Amino acid sequence: MKKRYNDFNTYFRTIYGGRVHKITVDAGFTCPNRDGKISTGGCIYCNPQGSGTGAFQKGVPITEQLERGSRRVIKRYKTDRFIAYFQAYTNTYAPLERLKQVYDEALRFKGVIGLAVGTRPDCIDNDILDLFENYARDYLVWLEYGLQSAHDTTLALINRGHDFNCFRDAVDMAKGRGIKLCAHVILGLPQETREMMMETADILADLGVDGVKLHLLYVIRGTPLHALYEKGDYRCLEKHEYAELVCDFLERLPHHVIIQRITGDPHPAELVAPMWALEKKSVVDLIHHMLDVRDTFQGKFALRR
Numbered sequence: 001m002k003k004r005y006n007d008f009n010t011y012f013r014t015i016y017g018g019r020v021h022k023i024t025v026d027a028g029f030t031c032p033n034r035d036g037k038i039s040t041g042g043c044i045y046c047n048p049q050g051s052g053t054g055a056f057q058k059g060v061p062i063t064e065q066l067e068r069g070s071r072r073v074i075k076r077y078k079t080d081r082f083i084a085y086f087q088a089y090t091n092t093y094a095p096l097e098r099l100k101q102v103y104d105e106a107l108r109f110k111g112v113i114g115l116a117v118g119t120r121p122d123c124i125d126n127d128i129l130d131l132f133e134n135y136a137r138d139y140l141v142w143l144e145y146g147l148q149s150a151h152d153t154t155l156a157l158i159n160r161g162h163d164f165n166c167f168r169d170a171v172d173m174a175k176g177r178g179i180k181l182c183a184h185v186i187l188g189l190p191q192e193t194r195e196m197m198m199e200t201a202d203i204l205a206d207l208g209v210d211g212v213k214l215h216l217l218y219v220i221r222g223t224p225l226h227a228l229y230e231k232g233d234y235r236c237l238e239k240h241e242y243a244e245l246v247c248d249f250l251e252r253l254p255h256h257v258i259i260q261r262i263t264g265d266p267h268p269a270e271l272v273a274p275m276w277a278l279e280k281k282s283v284v285d286l287i288h289h290m291l292d293v294r295d296t297f298q299g300k301f302a303l304r305r
Contacts, residue, residue, distance in 0.1 A: 002292075004250075004288065004291040004292070004296070004297045004298065005250050005255075005259050005262075005291070005297065005298035006255055006256065006257065006258050006259055006298055007258075007259055008211075008258055008259065008260045008261070011258045015140075016081060016113075018079060018081070019077055019078075019079040019081070020079065020081045020082065020083060020113065021073045021077050021079055021081070021082055021083070022082070022083045022084075022085040022116060023065070023066055023069035023070060023073060023082050023083070023084060023085060024065075024069065024085050024087050024088075025062055025065050025066065025069075025084050025085060025086050025087070025106060026054060026055040026056045026057075026060075026065065026087070026088045027056055027062060027086055027088070027091060027102045028056030028057060029086075029088065029089045029090055029091050029093050029094055030089055030090070030093065031089045031090040031093060031120070032090065032093060032120070032122070032123065032161070033090075033120075033159070033160070033161045034089075038122075038161040039159060039161055041159060041224065042159070043148075043158050043159055043160055043161075044157075044158045044159050044190075044223060044224040044225045044228070045158065045186070045217060045218075045219075045220065045223055045224075045225045046220075046223065047220045047222075047223065047267075047270055054088075056088075061105075062084075062102055062105045062106055063105060063108075063109060066082070066084060066106065066109040066112065067109075069082075070082060070109075070111060080111045081111055081113050082109075082111050082112050082113065083112070083113065083114050083115065083116050083140065083142070084106035084107070084109070084112050084114075084115050084116070085115075085116040085118075086102070086103075086106075086115070086116070086117045086118060087118050088118075090118075090119050090120050090123050091117045091118055091119050092117065092119040092120075092123045092124060092128050093119070093120070093123045096127055096128065096131065099128065099131065100131060103115060103117075103131070103135065107135070107139060112139075113139060113140055114139040114140030114141055114142070115132075115135060115139065115140075115141050115142070116142040116144060116182075117132075117141075117142070117143055117144060118144045118146070118184075119143065119144065119145065119146070120145070120146055120161075120162065121145045121146070121147070121162060121166045121167040121169070121170035121171075122161070122162040122166050122170075124143075124145075124170045124173060124174070125173075126173065129173055129174055129177060129179070132174075132177065132179050133177040133178060133179060136177065136178035136179050137178065140180070141178070141179050141180060142179075142180045142181075142182055142210075142211065143174060143179050143180070143181055143182070144181075144182040144183075144184060144211075144213070145167060145170055145171070145181065145182070145183055145184065146160075146184045147164075147167050147183045147184055147185060147200075147204075148160060148184060148185060148186045148189065149164075149185070149186070149189055149192060149196070149197075149200055150164050150167075150199060150200040150203040150204070151164070151192070151196055151199070151200070152164055153191075154189050154190075154191065154192055154196070157189075157190055157191060158189060158190070159224070164203075167183075168207065171207050171208075171209060175208070180210040180211065181209045181210050181211070182209065182210065182211035182212065182213060182258075182260055183204055183207075183209045183211070183212050183213070184212075184213045184215065185200060185201075185204070185212060185213065185214055185215065185249075186215045186216070186217045187214060187215070187216060187217065187237070187242060187245045187246065187249070188216060188217040188236065188237040188241075188242065188245070189217055190225075190228065190233075190234050194245065194248070197245060197248075197249065198248060198249065198252060201248075201249045201252035201253060202252055204253065204257075205252055205253055205254055205257070205302050209257065210257065210258060211257060211258040211259070211260050212253060212257055212258075212259055212260065213259075213260045213261045214246055214249060214259070214261060214262050214263065215261070215263070215264040216237065216242050216263050216264050216277055216283075217236070217237070218236065218264065218266050218271060218272075218273065218274060218277045219234070219236065219271070219272040219273045219274075220266065220270045220271065220272065221270050221271075221272050226272055229272065229273060236273050236274040237274070238274070238276075239274070239276045239279075239282075239283060239286065240286070242263075242283070243283065243286045243287045243290050244290065246262050246263075246287050247287060247290050247291055247294060247296060250262075250291075250296075250297075250298040250299075251296055251297070251298065251299070251300040251301045251302070252301050252302050253298055253299060253302055254298075254299050254302045255297070255298050255299035255302075257298070259298065262283075262284060262287055263277075263280060263283045263284060263287075264277065265280060266278065
């Protein structure tokens with residue numbers, strides 16, 4: 001089957017000759033947008049766990065989290081190579097000594113060949129980047145910056161707590177260090193038009209990031225977005241709308257950019273809407289179908305710019 005975009009699995013198979021799987025790690029970090037440094041409410045869509053498992057708060061050490069995760073991965077995917085994925089909250093928001101301690105612990109685990117660290121662009125400095133640069137000499141290091149949108153009006157509306165220039169500066173600071181950079185983008189944010197979302201794609205194409213994660217905005221119970229949704233002030237995207245937007249977005253990204261994901265994974269117990277967000281395989285299949293029907297591909301319009 002013809003590959004329409006540069007997906008993460010193909011990237012790993014090209015580099016390592018086989019499958020590499022991420023194992024989610026919760027290191028017990030918090031977020032400046034929740035602990036009062038910036039705000040206490042967080043982004044309007046964010047659940048109280050910050051997309052994490054809460055494992056660290058339950059007393060599960062990082063090594064044990066990796067042990068549990070690796071057993072599942074080995075059984076299901078028949079691979080013994082892993083990326084330790086620090087996902088919950090802001091995973092560079094701690095003293096440097098603490099960061100080095102948790103990253104070192106993860107890298108000591110058998111089969112871990114690298115790190116993926118989710119963070120905010122306003123929680124990066126040169127000392128942290130020096131640490132990642134040192135790791136990148138021996139390991140694969142992906143630094144994942146939450147952007148969500150390149151539009152400051154949207155970032156303010158969702159209570160993101162930083163502007164786009166902060167993201168641009170964080171990208172520039174990390175370049176030339178051997179670190180791979182991934183940008184997280186959410187499609188369907190309040191008051192964003194298709195044109196605004198495509199502008200975000202074009203801007204990312206020019207910035208030269210190595211990867212992109214695309215997420216659907218879904219409504220989680222108890223969040224400020226939930227309140228907007230209940231008042232009728234926010235409308236969720238329909239499945240077909242979302243799939244079309246993903247195709248449009250991919251067309252604007254250069255083909256070398258690695259697409260780490262094209263939709264999200266809401267927890268069923270937390271999800272309010274849209275319920276089709278739980279149908280991940282169906283959503284992915286629809287996106288693939290649309291790419292085929294349109295006979296289009298990642299980078300189609302990036303090549304013309």
